[in-house]
Amino acid sequence: MAAVRSLSKFFSLRSFSTTTKRAYADQMSFTFAAGNQVYYEAKSVKQVDVPSFSGSFGILPAHVPTLAVLKPGVVSVYEDSGNVNKIFVSSGTVTINDDSSVQILAEEAHPVANIDVGTARDILSKAQSELSSATNDQARAEAEIAIEVGEALVKAAE
């Protein structure tokens, strides 16, 4: 009887120890750098919202590992202090690692408050006229990108 008990104890201990828990940290180590400025360097934050080609999504400390390509738009960083920092990114990549570290690398990134609404509207209307006057596929594609960026800029600045 004692042998059976110790055996069952052995199995229950064994099954307990082999239960694998994903090694998610309850904190996220966030790095955000652009060509013009480094905004965060391995800082702990609550949540980060990013605009990407696979849709806009929020990143929490327990997020699954992912790679995504950024779209022009606003990255919202929910800092531990409760402050929300909104930064406009032109483009770049976001990497979410297994250890809950997150890196955003952008070509150009500026606080939303630094965008001029009037200029953003001018950029959008100029892009729209470029699209109507485009004569080849490449010029048309470039104008379409400019419209997309212009719309994102206006939306962010308003």
Place this chain on the structure above:
Amino acid sequence: MTAWRQAGLNYINYSNIAAKLLRQALKPDLRADAIKRADTHIKITKWENGKPIKESTY
């Protein structure tokens, strides 16, 4: 597939356009510096027999 990819552009082109427009959309006091920073120049000089032949700036 996106329209720009079909037209032969890639994400680097896309990124360059987006970054350029973002720099242009900044408030006037920040704009000048941002645009200046984006400019990169490469100067190439071809040499033959110890003499500079042709100089070009990109």
